[in-house]
Amino acid sequence: MARLKAFDEGQAVDAAVDCFWAHGYGATSVRDLADCMGIGGASLYNAFGDKRTLFVRCLERYANRSSRERMARLEEKHPPKDAIRAFLLEIVERSLKDRDCKGCLLVNSALDVGPHDAAIGAAVAAYLDEIRGFFRRNIEAARRAGTVPRGIDAETVSGHLLGVLMGIRALARVKPERKLLESVARPALALLEPKRRLN
Amino acid sequence: MARLKAFDEGQAVDAAVDCFWAHGYGATSVRDLADCMGIGGASLYNAFGDKRTLFVRCLERYANRSSRERMARLEEKHPPKDAIRAFLLEIVERSLKDRDCKGCLLVNSALDVGPHDAAIGAAVAAYLDEIRGFFRRNIEAARRAGTVPRGIDAETVSGHLLGVLMGIRALARVKPERKLLESVARPALALLEPKRRLN
DNA sequence: AGAATTCTGTAGCGGCCGATCCAGAATCAT
DNA sequence: ATGATTCTGGATCGGCCGCTACAGAATTCT
Numbered sequence: 001m002a003r004l005k006a007f008d009e010g011q012a013v014d015a016a017v018d019c020f021w022a023h024g025y026g027a028t029s030v031r032d033l034a035d036c037m038g039i040g041g042a043s044l045y046n047a048f049g050d051k052r053t054l055f056v057r058c059l060e061r062y063a064n065r066s067s068r069e070r071m072a073r074l075e076e077k078h079p080p081k082d083a084i085r086a087f088l089l090e091i092v093e094r095s096l097k098d099r100d101c102k103g104c105l106l107v108n109s110a111l112d113v114g115p116h117d118a119a120i121g122a123a124v125a126a127y128l129d130e131i132r133g134f135f136r137r138n139i140e141a142a143r144r145a146g147t148v149p150r151g152i153d154a155e156t157v158s159g160h161l162l163g164v165l166m167g168i169r170a171l172a173r174v175k176p177e178r179k180l181l182e183s184v185a186r187p188a189l190a191l192l193e194p195k196r197r198l199n
Numbered sequence: 200m201a202r203l204k205a206f207d208e209g210q211a212v213d214a215a216v217d218c219f220w221a222h223g224y225g226a227t228s229v230r231d232l233a234d235c236m237g238i239g240g241a242s243l244y245n246a247f248g249d250k251r252t253l254f255v256r257c258l259e260r261y262a263n264r265s266s267r268e269r270m271a272r273l274e275e276k277h278p279p280k281d282a283i284r285a286f287l288l289e290i291v292e293r294s295l296k297d298r299d300c301k302g303c304l305l306v307n308s309a310l311d312v313g314p315h316d317a318a319i320g321a322a323v324a325a326y327l328d329e330i331r332g333f334f335r336r337n338i339e340a341a342r343r344a345g346t347v348p349r350g351i352d353a354e355t356v357s358g359h360l361l362g363v364l365m366g367i368r369a370l371a372r373v374k375p376e377r378k379l380l381e382s383v384a385r386p387a388l389a390l391l392e393p394k395r396r397l398n
Numbered sequence: 399a400g401a402a403t404t405c406t407g408t409a410g411c412g413g414c415c416g417a418t419c420c421a422g423a424a425t426c427a428t
Numbered sequence: 429a430t431g432a433t434t435c436t437g438g439a440t441c442g443g444c445c446g447c448t449a450c451a452g453a454a455t456t457c458t
Contacts, residue, residue: 001402001403001404001455001456001457002402002403002404002405002454002455002456003403003404003405003406003453003454003455003456004404004405004454004455005404005405005406006405006406006454023315024225024311026223026225026226027225027315029444029445029446030445030446030447031444031445031446039406040406040407040408041406041407041408041446041447041448042405042406042407042408042448042449043405043406043407045446045447045448046404046405046406047405050446050447051446051447100314101314102314103310103314107310107369108310108311110369110370110372110373111302111306111307111310111311111369111372112223112307112310112311114372114373115299115300115301115302115372115373116222116226121373124373125373125374128370128373128374155378155382156382156385156386157382157386158382159378159379159382159383160382160383160385160386160387162366162370162379162383163363163366163367163370163379163380163382163383163384164362164363164366164383165366166365166366166369166370167361167362167363167364167365167366167367167369168362168366169369170306170309170310170365170366170368170369171309171327171361171362171365173309173310173313173314174309174313174314174320174323174324174327175324175327179354179358180358180361180362181362183354183355183356183357183358183359183362184358184359184361184362184363185362186355186359187355187356187359187386187387187390188359188386191386200425200426200427200432200433200434201424201425201426201432201433201434201435202423202424202425202426202433202434202435202436203424203425203426203434203435204434204435204436205424205435205436228414228415228416229415229416229417230414230415230416238436239435239436239437239438240416240417240418240437240438241418241419241420241435241436241437241438242435242436242437244416244417244418245434245435245436246435249416249417250416250417
C-alpha cells in the first residue's frame with residue numbers, strides 16, 4: 001500500500017539514545033539526532049513525532065537495555081544478596097570505564113529534564129522505583145534466606161541503596177576515581193553483612 | 200575618570216545565580232540573565248565578560264553563600280559529630296521545602312556542565328572536595344573526642360557521606376519525599392554511632 | 399499500467415541564541 | 429567648559445533552533 005521505511009526503527013532509537021546520552025536532552029539538536037540516526041529530519045518527525053516524544057521513547061529503550069537488563073541478569077545469576085552487591089560494583093566499574101563520563105541517562109535526566117517536565121519527571125521517577133524494587137525484593141529474599149541480618153529494614157535499606165547508586169552516578173561525572181566511588185558503595189553494602197563494623 | 204556602574208555587581212551576580220540555578224546553564228539565555236539581573240545585555244558583557252565567565256563567578260558566589268556558609272555555621276554551632284548530622288538533615292529539609300526542586304547548583308552543574316567543560320568540571324570537583332573536607336575534618340575531630348567509633352576510617356566515611364549527599368540532592372529533584380530522603384541519610388549517619396545496628 | 403499511500407530529501411519558516419557595534423549619557427580630571 | 433573614559437540602551441550580526449511544506453521516489457493494490 002505504501003513505501004517502506006528505509007531504516008530500522010530500533011537501530012535508529014539506539015542511535016538517538018547515544019546522542020541524548022552523550023550531550024543531554026537540551027544540548028541535543030534535532031539535526032544532531034537525525035545525523036547520528038542516519039536519517040533525514042522529515043523521516044525523524046514522520047516516524048517519531050517530535051523531539052520530546054523521541055526522548056521519552058529513548059528513556060524507555062535505555063531502561064530496557066541497560067537498567068532492566070542488568071537487574072534481570074544479576075538476579076538470575078546470583079543469590080539475592082550477591083545480586084545487590086554485584087549491581088553496585090558493576091555501576092562503579094562502568095563509571096570508571098566511562099571515559100567521557102556520560103553517566104546514566106536516567107540519573108542525568110532526573111536532574112536536568114525531570115524537574116522541568118512533569119511527565120518525563122514522573123517517568124524517570126518510575127524507572128528509579130523499579131531499581132529500588134530490585135533492591136527491596138532482593139533484600140527481602142536475602143532476609144528469608146538468612147544471608148543478611150535479621151533486623152534489616154528493606155524499606156530503609158532499599159532507599160539508601162537507591163540514593164547511594166545515584167550518588168555514585170553523580171559523583172562519577174566529575175570525580176571518576178575508584179577509591180572515592182568504592183568508599184561510597186562499601187558502607188552501604190556493609191549494611192547487608194552481619195555484625196562486623198569495618199569502617 | 201568615567202561613568203559609574205548603575206547597578207550593584209554583587210546583587211546582579213546573586214540574581215544570575217538564581218537564574219542559572221532555576222533553569223540550568225544551557226537553558227538560561229543571556230537575555231534571561233540580563234532581565235533578571237535588571238541590566239542590559241551590553242552592561243552584562245561589559246561587566247562580566249561572557250555567559251560562561253559569569254557562570255563561573257556564579258558558582259563561586261553560590262559556594263560562598265550556600266555551601267561554605269552552611270559548613271562554617273554548623274561547625275561553629277555544633278560539636279563535630281553533630282555538625283555532620285545537622286548538615287545532612289539540613290539538606291534533607293531544604294530539599295523538601297524546595298517546591299520547584301531546584302536542588303543544589305553545584306550538584307546540578309556536576310552533572311550537566313562539568314562533564315562537557317573541563318575547567319568548570321574541575322572547579323565543581325574542587326567545591327565537592329571542600330565538602331568532603333568538612334566531613335573528614337569533623338570525623339577526625341569526633342574520633343579524637345571519642346564521640347564516634349574508634350575504628351572509623353575518615354577517608355572512607357567522608358567519601359560515603361559525600362556520595363550520600365549527592366544522592367539525596369539528585370533523588371530529591373524527582374522524588375522529593377521525606378521518608379525516602381531520610382532513608383538515604385539515616386544509615387550513613389548511623390556509621391557515626393557506636394555498635395548498635397538500627398538500619 | 400495506473401491509482402493510492404507512505405516515506406524521504408531539500409528548502410525554508412519564524413524565532414531565539416550568544417555576542418558585538420554604536421551613539422549617546424554620565425562621570426572624572428584638568 | 430573641555431576632553432578622556434566608561435557605562436548604557438537599542439539595534440543588529442550570523443547562526444542554530446524545532447518544526448513544517450512540498451515535491452518526488454518507492455511501494456502495494458486494483
